[in-house]
Amino acid sequence: MTDAEDAESLLVRLVGPAQRIELGLDRMRAAMEHLGIPENLPFPVITIAGTNGKGSVLAYLEALYRQSGYRCVAYSSPHIWRFVERLRVSGAPLPDQRWQEKFAALASLAEEIPLTYFELSTLAALSLCMEEAPDLAILEVGLGGRLDAVNAIDADIAIITSIDLDHQALLGPDRESIGREKAGILRRERPVIYGDRESPCTSVLTAADQLGAPLYLLGRDFDLDSEGHWRGNGLRIAAPPPISDSVVQRNNLALALAAVYQLRARLPQAWPPAERWRFAPKLVGRSQWLRPWGESRPRLLVDVAHNPQAVRALAETLAGQSGRIMACWGMMADKDLSASVASLRAKVDAWALLAMPDLPRAASPAQLRAQLPGADVRCEISLIDLPELLQRWAEELSGADVLLCFGSFHVLAALPSEWFDNAS
Incomplete structure (x- = not known):
């Protein structure tokens, strides 16, 4: 050692x-x-x-x-x-x-x-x-x-x-x-x-x-x-x-x-349980809202959802959002890519597709793009460049808009841990 x-x-x-x-x-x-x-x-x-x-x-x-x-x-x-x-x-x-x-x-x-x-x-x-x-x-x-x-x-x-x-x-x-x-x-x-x-x-x-x-x-x-x-x-x-x-x-x-x-x-x-939390449950990356750029900039929604059931629940979280939704998606190739993204296709205004070159199981951007016919795919980037892309998009969007990152624990891990200090 x-x-x-x-x-x-x-x-x-x-x-x-x-x-x-x-x-x-x-x-x-x-x-x-x-x-x-x-x-x-x-x-x-x-x-x-x-x-x-x-x-x-x-x-x-x-x-x-x-x-x-x-x-x-x-x-x-x-x-x-x-x-x-x-x-x-x-x-x-x-x-x-x-x-x-x-x-x-x-x-x-x-x-x-x-x-x-x-x-x-x-x-x-x-x-x-x-x-x-x-x-x-x-x-x-x-x-x-x-x-x-x-x-x-x-x-x-x-x-x-x-x-x-x-x-x-x-x-x-x-x-x-x-x-x-x-x-x-x-x-x-x-x-x-x-x-x-x-x-x-x-x-x-x-x-x-x-x-x-x-x-x-x-x-x-x-x-x-x-x-x-x-x-x-x-x-x-x-x-x-x-x-x-x-x-x-x-x-x-x-x-x-x-x-x-x-x-x-x-x-x-x-038992019986207390009616209020003394130690709040800690759960990172499950339909979690973040404000890394302040109130005047978009909220960031992160979710490790990587199968159809989980992404359907994520889509419900986005119900009623009035602003634009920009999504960053990365997922393993052995998942049901089409069924997993189906509930989000109509909700997302623009997409970034994430390449994970260090992970042999990961779906390529081309595989992800094939599930989004006619969608506005803005870019394909390496996972390591995700924070920089989000920062750039955040400067272009307003507080009513949403940036979404989902599809894998690896996507979540690419984000700076300090962003989660302001979780809501």
Whole structure:
């Protein structure tokens, strides 16, 4: 380990880049056994899977438990600017040095067992969790569910936020197949909270029934009404407000509150919830409005939305905007590009298409342009030049206009982190 090497550089040197994906739990379970990490951790665990909404639900849970006085560990992926964002203890990332020390200690194990980037990250995170001895761990699934490294842990509560088409090459061609993979996080006789209100997947319902896992479905068993009250189990409880007044965020908060209710016997201080946030939920890049150029210049809307369901929700966020909308779009080529952008075509006045030459999976500007016949495509630029383009456009637009950046976590990461200091 060199003096200049940070934790992620060490991780890549040990196991290779994040782009290498090999689903399966055998390697993870063997490594956990070697380290003495049990499948049932000595504190409650909530595992979150789903196509969209995982990060929001995790942020709500983290805030709800923190403001109740519990020491909470939250593990999520991917990070945006710094690797240490992936693991938070009481809302704060652990120092990079802690990760470096942990990866160095696991180096010989990584030589013995061919772990991937995400597997070794998760293994190190679990080891750090054990050292921190929290009151609760909240773990976000990286990809799918059944064969994801996080699923090596037996959760006390499973949350499936939503199921839509994404990662079909790995998870299956349709919602039912994808739902079956995500239902792999369920455990026998342990509660599952599911958020597909209108069209729940039969594969999820069947898996819960076969495991005797009590299933609580959004809209049927619990909900968060427009007046801000959580309803479930015959109760009507005043709740803190969602991150934004949208149906999507009300649903995500409802899911988090349902989990808190189910764990109330073990963590009783969190129920009922406070009506106001003491620690506001922190969620970067999910329909997030920014004002990096002040009130007289356009607002910046950023969203990591990278599948049809997520972009439809983004389009709803833009409903009613009276000014011009200028969009910067970059996305991975293995996404459904046409379906993903369909809900935005009529809303956007002009486009910039983003090239990501360092990412082999990324769609080229030509591939993106093919989804926008007849659209006003102003330019094709490299991702590294995105801040400069936004600055130039901001000088040409007014406070009524909107600059939109969406399509990938990589798009968000190209923006200066200080712009997010003025998030609204």
